Amino acid sequence: xxxxxxxxxxxxISYFSDLPGIGPKTAEKFVFYxxxxxxxxxQGFSQTISDLIDRIKICSICHNYSEKSTCSxxxxxKRNKTVICVVARPQDIAALEKTHEYQGVYHMLxxxxxxxxxxxxxxxxxxxxxxxxxKDKSKEIILALNPDIEGETTSLYLKxxxxxxxxxxxxxxxxxxxxxxxxxxDEVTLTNALKGRREI
Amino acid sequence: xxxxxxxxxxxxISYFSDLPGIGPKTAEKFVFYxxxxxxxxxQGFSQTISDLIDRIKICSICHNYSEKSTCSxxxxxKRNKTVICVVARPQDIAALEKTHEYQGVYHMLxxxxxxxxxxxxxxxxxxxxxxxxxKDKSKEIILALNPDIEGETTSLYLKxxxxxxxxxxxxxxxxxxxxxxxxxxDEVTLTNALKGRREI
Numbered sequence: 390x391x392x393x394x395x396x397x398x399x400x401x402i403s404y405f406s407d408l409p410g411i412g413p414k415t416a417e418k419f420v421f422y423x424x425x426x427x428x429x430x431x432q433g434f435s436q437t438i439s440d441l442i443d444r445i446k447i448c449s450i451c452h453n454y455s456e457k458s459t460c461s462x463x464x465x466x467k468r469n470k471t472v473i474c475v476v477a478r479p480q481d482i483a484a485l486e487k488t489h490e491y492q493g494v495y496h497m498l499x500x501x502x503x504x505x506x507x508x509x510x511x512x513x514x515x516x517x518x519x520x521x522x523x524k525d526k527s528k529e530i531i532l533a534l535n536p537d538i539e540g541e542t543t544s545l546y547l548k549x550x551x552x553x554x555x556x557x558x559x560x561x562x563x564x565x566x567x568x569x570x571x572x573x574x575d576e577v578t579l580t581n582a583l584k585g586r587r588e589i
Numbered sequence: 590x591x592x593x594x595x596x597x598x599x600x601x602i603s604y605f606s607d608l609p610g611i612g613p614k615t616a617e618k619f620v621f622y623x624x625x626x627x628x629x630x631x632q633g634f635s636q637t638i639s640d641l642i643d644r645i646k647i648c649s650i651c652h653n654y655s656e657k658s659t660c661s662x663x664x665x666x667k668r669n670k671t672v673i674c675v676v677a678r679p680q681d682i683a684a685l686e687k688t689h690e691y692q693g694v695y696h697m698l699x700x701x702x703x704x705x706x707x708x709x710x711x712x713x714x715x716x717x718x719x720x721x722x723x724k725d726k727s728k729e730i731i732l733a734l735n736p737d738i739e740g741e742t743t744s745l746y747l748k749x750x751x752x753x754x755x756x757x758x759x760x761x762x763x764x765x766x767x768x769x770x771x772x773x774x775d776e777v778t779l780t781n782a783l784k785g786r787r788e789i
Contacts, residue, residue: 393683395656397640404634408619412631416678421609424654428642435602441633454624456595480617483593543718 392585396425409556412491450521452514453479462494463488469493471528475518475547477540493531496521502537506585510546518547522554542569598624641755649721650721652697652714653679662686662694669693671728675747677701677740681733693731696721701739702746710746723756732760 394402398420406415423431447453448460455461462468462482472493476482482495498513522530532547534540548558563581565574574582594602598620599721605616614736623631647653648660655661662668662682670695682695698713722730732747734740748758765774774782 394679395645395660397637397656398654401637401641404637411623412619415610417683418610421679422609424645429600431638431642435635435639436625437597437604438599438631441601441624442631444597445595446626454595454598460595470697479594479621483617486593540735541709549754572695573781588679 448497451495452517453482453495453500454513457518468494470525473518473521473527473529474531474533476533477535477543485533493529498534498543501534501543503539504515510550513543515547515550519554522551527556529557529559530578532558534560536561536563642693648697650696652699652717653682653695667692670725672731673718673721673725673727673729674733676733677735677743693729698734699741701734701743702721703739710750713743715747715750717752717756720752722756729757729759732758734760736761736763762782 400464401420401423402413402416406412406413406418412417413497423434426434430513444456445454446456446458448455449458450463450464451460451552453460453462457464469492473496474491474493475496475498476483476485477498477500479497482497485491485495496514496518498515498518500508500513502508502510518530528549530551532544533570534544544560551558563578564585565571565578571579593769596639601620602613602616602621605611605619608611608616611619623634626634630719644656645654646656646658648655648663649658650663653660653662659662669692670672673696674685674691674693675686675696675698677747678697682697685691692777695712696717696718698715698718700708700713702710702713720732730747730751732744734744744760752756762785763778764785765771765782771779
């Protein structure tokens with residue numbers, strides 16, 4: 390505890406220090422920034438945090454955070470319900486939505502398989518995905534997991550688990566990212582780019 | 590605005606993005622960390638922010654943040670009221686208190702002179718310092734400002750302003766920090782260390 394600050398300031402410093410990647414020095418900076426703000430701003434900030442308690446629900450279909458029992462994407466009649474894009478985190482949905490390319494729906498796993506951190510298949514929304522595929526008669530499942538060890542493992546596991554359902558399973562393309570330099574691309578990325586080459 | 594998140598989540602992301610040094614990506618990480626916390630935790634966090642509104646006052650003597658009209662240091666009868674250590678920010682008081690070396694009191698300027706950012710002498714608690722020195726018949730004023738351009742300018746300005754009051758004015762020693770390597774010390778630090786050498 391930072392005994393050299395008054396109680397409310399120490400308490401807020403300790404709350405901010407809990408945030409991922411934030412140490413006590415940065416937390417101090419946040420608090421002294423906030424102390425200088427006006428009453429309305431602080432009320433708004435405080436209210437928005439307490440709003441998370443009552444207002445944030447989990448969409449009963451895709452398991453993303455939502456303010457209603459089903460999220461705006463699952464509710465949207467224009468979205469193609471037979472194509473499900475499987476992601477690990479809500480941030481991934483936001484990233485994909487920014488492209489304005491995808492017209493299907495999503496399924497939030499809530500993480501990726503990671504035995505070392507005790508994330509086993511039963512901790513992820515996998516059973517729910519299986520039920521959903523059966524119920525909605527899905528045509529395609531796009532696995533949009535990060536191209537790293539955990540993401541690959543999870544993709545492989547999902548591929549095995551979903552295969553009996555006779556549904557098309559795809560994953561996002563691997564290759565050179567835009568603006569990159571061939572000279573500095575790693576071998577795996579270049580191999581993927583070669584294997585995935587397309588006629589133009 | 591991050592239109593791809595629900596309203597309360599977007600709002601909280603934008604509040605966190607206001608914090609110094611925090612971009613939207615980090616703010617997102619904070620929000621998704623918080624969403625996973627329990628009700629009591631979020632209530633506590635929210636309450637602590639709104640507590641800043643009513644509970645945090647400015648100490649009428651030293652101008653540091655306090656929960657009473659005078660802070661615990663100014664209230665402490667064991668502290669030597671005739672020695673005032675002048676600092677720029679509340680964090681500096683906390684840093685000095687951690688040494689357990691200093692028995693005097695503090696005066697928080699609220700910043701350092703910086704004409705480019707329109708911090709002129711009237712924006713700092715300098716008149717209050719002058720009045721306090723006269724009233725308390727201070728014996729020593731320790732200038733504990735950062736050894737950088739703004740800190741030096743402010744120290745020089747304070748020295749000029751306080752000189753007519755006939756009070757001893759000192760500043761924190763300059764020299765080699767503990768654990769440093771002579772070989773890599775910069776010239777100014779080494780010059781200061783030579784000039785300030787002491788018999789052992």
